[in-house]
Amino acid sequence: MSSTPTWVQLIYLACAVCFILALKGLSSPKHARAGNLLGAVGAIVAVVTVFFAADINHLVPILIAIAVGTVIGVIGARKVLMTQMPQLVALFNGVGGLAAAVVALLELSDRVGHGGEPKFDLAMTAFTILVGTVSFAGSMLTFAKLQELMTSRPVLFPGLPVLFGLAIIGALALAVFVVTDPMVWIGIALGIVGLALGVLLVLPVGGADVPIVISLLNAFTGLTVAAGGYVLGNTVLLVGGTLVGASGTILTKLMAAAMGRSVVNIMFGALKGGSTLGAG
Amino acid sequence: MSEPMVWLTIFVLSIFVGIEVISKVSTTLHTPLMSGANAIHGIILVGAILVTGFAHNTGQLIFGLIAVVLASINMVGGFVVTDRMLQMFTRRKPRAKELTHE
Structure with missing residues (x-):
């Protein structure tokens, strides 16, 4: 700015x-x-x-x-009890992601109707809405798994990969609409698809691997904050968010390596048929 | 340099700083580091305050205030819980006590 x-x-x-x-x-x-x-x-x-x-x-x-x-x-x-700290971090991360998504939606609602908005700003707004809601829904699900509000075993059902693929295609299409024809309801629809994507992303992950997913979602939220910083023209958001996005990504890799696993294996191992606990 | 280029430069350099600065973290600090980084992205509170401060109608104001509450939880809760995790380390290593204010 x-x-x-x-x-x-x-x-x-x-x-x-x-x-x-x-x-x-x-x-x-x-x-x-x-x-x-x-x-x-x-x-x-x-x-x-x-x-x-x-x-x-x-x-x-x-x-x-x-x-x-x-x-x-x-x-x-x-x-919070010492043993419950990971799920509390997940909760904090989730609400941060949702805050970033709401900020981006409000920014979008402010910009519609003016015309001639820079396309890149709108693309960053769409990114923040989508990834922020993914991070929120994913974090809430990791919380539920660690708090044993639901089974901590990988949840798989036939058609999950197809549904996941459809959600990604839908999200990308809506993101394109936000850029070409910015309207608030498209942004809200994008956020709803983001929530579904976050759930579908975390469902197949087993309980023991959940802390690594929290770290990954933490990096996601960092990047949404960075994108929000670009849209708002605020350098402290851009730098702070990018630092968390980059260090969170590396930390995720380090945590996975400490367990002798790869991040891809943890996220998608169950989809390939193997148990996320036994693989690797 | 055009403004988008300035932003891109800051972004790319920040990525390298973020990677470099934590590359030597010990395994015991993985969870506190994750928690501390989580608190830092609570800085979205600044963005939430900005959009709420410029709200033009009641709807924008309400959603802005929700974002402010959520971001405050992220930021304040994040730093406090990280400090609590690290207290466990200081108890085991009294030498580190001189670094704290308590």
């Missing part, structure tokens, strides 16, 4: 550096806790800055909404 003042851009740059150092710290046992704190500081500074950077209306409802989310987040994070 060229209208963003220079001092704001400088603060966003400092926040982006905080995120890089946070990931660096989190990679070493000695500095992990300090790294996490630095990441939190960067995030809080970025959030405070945005209130001064732009003419934000509806200030009171927004502050109340932040307070509500903060209370829910803190209570969830403090009450």
